[in-house]
Amino acid sequence: MQQIKHCAAGEDKSLPVLFPPAEEYAQGQDMLASWNEGLAKQSIINFVRGATTAGEVHFVKPEERIAVFDNDGTLWTEMPAYFQLAFVFDRLRTLAPEHPEWKEKPLYAAVLQGDMKAVAAGGLRGLMELATVTHAGMTTDEFAKIVEEWIATAKHPKFDRPYTDLIYQPMLELLAYLRVHGFKTFIVSGGGIEFIRVWADKIYGIPPEQVIGSSIVSKFEIVAGVPVLTRMPELNFMDDNVGKPVAINLHIGRRPIAAFGNSDGDLQMLQWTAAGAGSRFGLLVRHTDSVREYAYDVSPLGTLDKALTEAKAKGWTVVDMKQDWKCVYAFEASR
């Protein structure tokens, strides 16, 4: 198990034992220490206890304990825009000297001039073009190296910290909690599968083979006697909305029993998960904390609307970040 630093360490020794048989409570340890007591935390513990207690009506065999997590806005922050977009823009700036023709292209010029309003006007289609162009033209190994260097040095504009610091401490605890209870945790993200894989194992403990995401086409070829996979400027799969259950089926081949998201892009993943037989768990993270993180239901590229309505109708758990989380980020403890 990963070692997790609790941002609220020391506060939880006197917690009531919610479910006596749970191992972590028996040991006087609260694995979800950054969650305030309340419905959200209780619904998680309740579900996990039912799924993992032999003899319970909702018991699920370990190999079927599949949990899927959206990434942007669910495991880490997604404001002021998806972090991968910052990577796209940084990369475009790095490559610009080799592409003098970009100055003549309005969308590219907008990025180079930092005119984010003009970039936004290009819509999702424009951003997809920029992402494809900046993510292609190298081997998979070369791309991984580029991402590795970027993620190690780039900083978030508001927090002035590496993006990897902006992972949600309560969700990190939740990932570990599920794994300790025999769950296999997967990322199912609209972000790039090969972008996420570079750092997901290190920051979430989720190995490459448990990361699912959007992808561009790659092509096997032998270059100067060496077999490589070359990344092509062509979309292979968009892992969002209806794409999420399709990708889950393709990559995992089993229906998850728990799904975690934060926007309408996760709705179909939650619907697919919830529609299975037996006990199922759906959870939405709602961004309500303008001080510690951000407060919004509508982000530049996503909206939480239909999924929220369906969550209420179907009894999925809705996390109110401000109320339910003792802290958002681990670094808050050292402030």
Place this chain on the structure above:
Amino acid sequence: MQQIKHCAAGEDKSLPVLFPPAEEYAQGQDMLASWNEGLAKQSIINFVRGATTAGEVHFVKPEERIAVFDNDGTLWTEMPAYFQLAFVFDRLRTLAPEHPEWKEKPLYAAVLQGDMKAVAAGGLRGLMELATVTHAGMTTDEFAKIVEEWIATAKHPKFDRPYTDLIYQPMLELLAYLRVHGFKTFIVSGGGIEFIRVWADKIYGIPPEQVIGSSIVSKFEIVAGVPVLTRMPELNFMDDNVGKPVAINLHIGRRPIAAFGNSDGDLQMLQWTAAGAGSRFGLLVRHTDSVREYAYDVSPLGTLDKALTEAKAKGWTVVDMKQDWKCVYAFEASR
């Protein structure tokens, strides 16, 4: 670990201890009991020992011990034709009464009349069409049920046994041997991913999320209030030749350290695996046993030629089924 019935049980008690520290020998147990002593067996043990012995120059961290296996002709028999083709033909016959128009289509009529020469004349493209038509038009759950029923009842024309009896006992031992040594074993097959997943866990101990294969498009939709994935008559991905390393990269996201195949369709998978840094292992199963199985380098849909040449040049292991395997199938023991 799976319980494995050794077809040559009792013969191996006096085996020389090839590599003293190996756990199974220390316990007086040979996990590869159905392999005759020889270069093939020794190369496997040698590789695994190097990859798993701490301090060895070729030691590989457990999480990077990825092994990929072709299925048809590598883990089970592929003659007189890929078993999935028998499923396609059986399914076409089952569906024929609902499709009177098929009698007018030469390829479909050939299947219905059992004229396999005419079917073969339609080539791979014709077979792909038949596969797509018979595999689409239902939900993923419905398809799994159809496969489950077929695999439980269909029998191989030569052996008059369920197809699942025709798995290679030595390869089954090899899968278990690798897993005991911390390897994660994957199937990477040209066959249908959702066809294989139905029975792979039961017969090989390989769970759905470790099965990679060819696929047709599936579509998420809500039908009468129920979210389903509907299988569409359109190819999504052909997991053969250059497709195999591409799919490995997409599904696993790490380069395997060992690859096992039996035809030129596996060549690129072996090349991709072998080209990684550190110790790598490639193995080809060669079908040389006309009595216990089949003897051929050219099957109706595959050829072993280029891969064999490259195996010799690069020092990959070539298994001579007749010489290297004490038995081919587990049921031989009870004959």
